[in-house]
Amino acid sequence: MAGGNGDTPRELFLIDGNSLAYRAFFALPESIATSDGRPTNAIFGFASMLVKILTDFGQVPTVVVWDAGLSGRKEISADYKAQRSSRPDLLKLQWPHLQPLVEAFGYSNVSVEGFEADDVIAALTEQAKERGVPVMVVTGDRDAYQLVDDGVRIMSTSRGVTDTKVYDRQAVIDRYGIPPELVPDFIGLKGDTSDNIPGVPGIGDKTAADLLQKFGDLEGVLSSIDQVTGAKRKQNLIDHADNARMSKLLATMVRDVPVDIDLEVEFTKTPDRTRLRQVFRDWELRDPLRRLEEALAEAELEAIPRPTDLEKVEVKTGLARTPGDITRLKGEFLSLAILPPEVPEGELIPREPKWRFAAYAGGNIALSGEIDSPADVVAAVGDRAVIAHDAKALTEVPANLVFDTAIAAYLLDPARRGYPLEELTEERGISAEAGDALATRAVLTHELAKVQRPLILERGLQDLLDTVELPLVKVLRETEKAGIKLDTKQLETVATRIKAQVVELEREIWALADEEFMIGSPQQLGQILFEKLGLSRKRRGKTGFSTDNRVLEAIKDEHEIVEKIIRYRELSKLAQTYLDALPNWIGEDGRLHTTLEQTTAATGRLSSINPNLQNIPIRTETGREIRACFIPEPGNVLLAVDYGQVELRVLAHIADEPVLKDIFRRGEDVHTETASRVFELPPEQLDVGMRSKAKMVNYGIVYGLSAYGLADRLKIPQKEAEDFINTYLERFPAVAQFMKDSITQAVEHGYVSTLFGRRRPIPEVRASNWSVRKLGERLAANSIIQGTAADIIKIAMVRSHNALAEAGLQTRTILQIHDELLFEGPPEEMEQATEIVTREMVGAIAMDPPLEVDAGVGPNWLAAK
Known part of the structure; x- marks a missing residue:
């Protein structure tokens, strides 16, 4: 069976699908999901592993094998795998999409009714060996090491999803002290808790390996019990000999499973690159997609035809003599891209500052040119319907902005780290060729909008985009340009006094500690508080016990130094963040011009x-x-x-x-009224602490505060906080129902x-x-x-x-x-x-x-x- 390297056959990869899927699911955070809420942690991890294989080994023939039974092992032991719980709900949602992902890679999915994936893999391994085809088995299961042989290796995923190690015969011996063929005997002695295989009590990895090294195999051990050291060990081997034999049988792979697969065909399969990219984009596998593209670009294989890449939008560019030339572009929507002047190297400002612009309207030509101000282009656009990417960055926002691809991307996926145009278009398979980079940007914006518009409509986001977000762009830009004036002299006066307080606090803290140290260093502060002064240790961090503000608040009554440290931190942060920094942001007009970000918070x-x-x-x-x-x-x-x-x-x-509505309608203080209902006291009998608790719960409901969080903030026992929240929800039943309904909607x-x-x-x-x-x-x-x-x-x-x-x-x-x-x-x-x-x-x-x-x-x- 020839591959692409002369007479040397390429390695056949056999992947245990169930093992890899479960490992991916439990190794990655369950919070990984698409922008529309579909869980993807198992899909992400599974795809990442397949990409790793492609990256490390190139395009190799691959078969993914799935469980379809227990290979008769339940008849051997009713307890076999009995402890395993049902598939988690989030994994159930992803499971149907794993095999189509495999197919998109050009790989085969195989299962044999009644048999476990391990046994099917063993049978396929035997078939490959008979034909001289080397095999790489990819699995996280330890019993698969028994397959290792000349030409058969194991890629173990037991350390993570893509953190793998490849084992040949010597590597198995180095790790376990036994050769691969003794792995079933090894498990027979020590058992395997993951599969509920009992083994012999009291025998672990080292003892099992020592016994096998001395007596040859399981039967050799059981026939030589009188030579085994340790009375307890001898008795266990005598009492559990049958369990040991049964355990070995359970761990021994079946190698004659009736599996019908044409290995020759597997060596001719190639990925459907277009489909594969689309699957990755549909599941928003951004990082795996980036690595996939790198791998596909490098995969130059003989005898395997490479499908052509996605068709690119071919763009001819023309130079615009004036912004008015853009009227030559015919199309329903005009996409704009504008860039500020480029500063030549070594110059602080350009001698003749010129802005650059490009416009595109869906034809085959994009005009680009230079202008004195973005306002020139905006004025020339007139009442044309404009599409832009991050229109606020144009500095002059077109009056008839009908679509913004950055904002649309934000509405579709508010949890992203950012919305760069190149990244968004690459993920959607959109590309363009043009002689001018800015013209290309205008084209990409136009094409991305064509993809996003139906998604916005489908997800019910059109009204939000049209009536809230797009009108806001111009308002935000004008607000940013207006800025706010800062009284620098007054700020300097405040800064001088605050810094003097910081210095004084530092001196007082050192005096209380009876030594000088870096108060801003968590390690040094922890040493002073917990080792030298012996204050209560709350939470351990990576480098020692935590000294964050929550910990300091919890122990501030134990020593007067703590209150001073809290105050020192507060004033130091204000000095660094505002008192020192704000004057540096003042523009030439004497005003601060903050940037108001529209696409950041989820x-x-x-x-x-x-x-x-x-x-x-x-x-x-x-x-x-x-x-x-x-x-x-x-x-x-x-x-x-x-x-x-x-x-x-x-x-x-x-x-x-109705209760909350009535409080607001009557113009009452909502926190006092809440406290009155929770504590069942008239408002005049409430103390300040009761109102504070009610206020904390009112906003805690809004901000998702847990009983633990409430207890921490109010410095009360957690049980009291739980009771307080439960009483609140009893008094405001519609709020309790709303919270339940919110969870139901999210689920x-x-x-x-x-x-x-x-x-x-x-x-x-x-x-x-x-x-x-x-x-x-x-x-x-x-x-x-x-x-x-x-x-x-x-x-x-x-x-x-x-x-x-x-x-x-x-x-x-x-x-x-x-x-x-x-x-x-x-x-x-x-x-x-x-x-x-x-x-x-x-x-x-x-x-x-x-x-x-x-x-x-x-x-x-x-x-x-």
């Missing part, structure tokens, strides 16, 4: 980077001082408008909880949806691991509430921005922070601006109970709160 929330202004604390005195440093331009004031308890109102509305569909249709995949909720599953259950309700709140603030931002512009006011949006919008404008406009923004934010969605906002005007951000 819940739909906006985030802020370069600098991050969303994490400036408001509850600490120092945080409030920092906020006071954000000011308007001279002659202006700031308007801050903040939703009041928006998540709890969303919860009341979605859960249709059935793999995702949950907000009121606006935004999807959040939650594969964790289907996990067999208890802690992972509980995390998924908490995420289910949390994602619906937070995601809906995120949608609301986005809608409010667009409505407020547009309404202020329509009213002809100079007041403009300058920042969005969580549930708060910040505006800047002339004092004389504030009454009207407040009225407009309040109206638009409250009207973002009709809810019961209705939304409410708090508005304030002031000479700085703190004063406006």
Whole structure:
């Protein structure tokens, strides 16, 4: 049986499908899933192993063998494999897709009714040996080592999915101290708990190997018991001799299974590259796909025809003399790509800065050229329907933006790390050839949109895209360009005082420790707290006992040094993150221009980077001082408008909880009223601690806080926290039902949806691991509430921005922070601006109970709160 290397036959790979699938499933996190919630950890691991074989060995003939019975071993022992539980639910969902994956690789799936995969593999190995074909058996089962022979090797996956080791005859001897043919005797003596094979009590790997080395085989051992050392061992061998023989029989592979497969045909099979890539894309196996492409590119095999790659979009490029030339491009949608000026090496700024642009409309030509400003292209586009990838990065957002492929990718798969165009198109099998890289980008954007648009429609995301996300792009860009002014002198004053406090705290901490050490070093801090001072050790980390803030909060009453360390950390972080860093971000116009990221948080929330202004604390005195440093331009004031308890109102509305609705309608304090119901006391008899507990539970329900988390934050026993949560759910039964329904939706569909249709995949909720599953259950309700709140603030931002512009006011949006919008404008406009923004934010969605906002005007951000 010739292969591709002259007279040397290529190695036949025989894979134990069940062994590899189970190993992949249990080795990888159950949270691995597609963007629409389908679990993929077993598929991911299985595919990764097949890609590894392709990468390491090239295109080799491969057969994947599956269990279809127990080969009569139940008749030998009723206990054989009896301890094995049924297939986990998440694995059941993936199981039907494993064999089609194998077929896409061009490999064969084989099973023989009534027989285990091990025995079928043994029979195929014998057939191959008879024909002089070398064999590589891929399995995680130890009993397969008995097959190792001249020309037969084992690739063991027992250390992980792709962390493998290849065993030949000598490697088996080196590992177990016995040759491969004695593996059944070895298991006969020591047993195999994974298959419920009993063996002989008290005999492990080393003793079994020693006995076989001395007496030859199992029968030799049993006939020489009088020469075995140790009274207990002798007695066990006498008492369990029959078990040993039965165990050897159970471990011995059947090599005459009636399996009919044409090995000659297996050597001619090749992968269907198009189908294989599509399978990987359908299951969103991004990293395995990247490695697959590398392997396919390197697989140059004789006598195996290579199918042609995907057809590429051939693009002719033309140079545009003016942006107006893009009117020559005919097509329903115009895709745009714009890049900032390139700075020549050695120059800080280009001498004649020119932006580059490209436009494409679905024909065979993409125009590209240079412009002075992105606004030139946007103006030339006019009312043409525009598609772009990350339109906000164009710096000038087209008025008629109808599709953004980055945002579409985010809505389809909100859990990705990023949405680079090249990666997205490669995964979808989209490619293009053009003489100009920017023109190629315009083409790829156009082609990607054609793939995404039906998916957006199919998953019910069209309205969210059209009415929330796309209108927001222009608002965010204008908000970023507006920026916010910083009083650097005031900030410097705050910084000087804070740094002095840090130095003083450092001195006090060293004095209490009676030595100087690096307070920022967890190892050195742990040595001081737990070894020198003997404080309680809570959680062990990789490098010693944890010194994180949760641990410090738990032990702060044990020594006064702990409270000072907590304060030191807080002030040091504020100094590094804001006091030192913020002035470096000020632009030429004297204002900070943060980037508001639209495609980062899986819940739909906006985030802020370069600098991050969303994490400036408001509850600490120092945080409030920092906020006071954000000011308007001279002659202006700031308007801050903040939703009041928006998540709890969303919860009341979605859960249709009459008790919560009534509290909000009456304008009562929701935390006091909650405490009153949970503790069964009138509001006037509640103490501060009771209200704090109720507040923590109210928001704990929203943010998915567990009883353990509640106990940790309130410093109460976990049982008390559990009782408190259970009592809360009894008092608010509709909330309890909503949480159950959320979990049901996540389990059935793999995702949950907000009121606006935004999807959040939650594969964790289907996990067999208890802690992972509980995390998924908490995420289910949390994602619906937070995601809906995120949608609301986005809608409010667009409505407020547009309404202020329509009213002809100079007041403009300058920042969005969580549930708060910040505006800047002339004092004389504030009454009207407040009225407009309040109206638009409250009207973002009709809810019961209705939304409410708090508005304030002031000479700085703190004063406006």
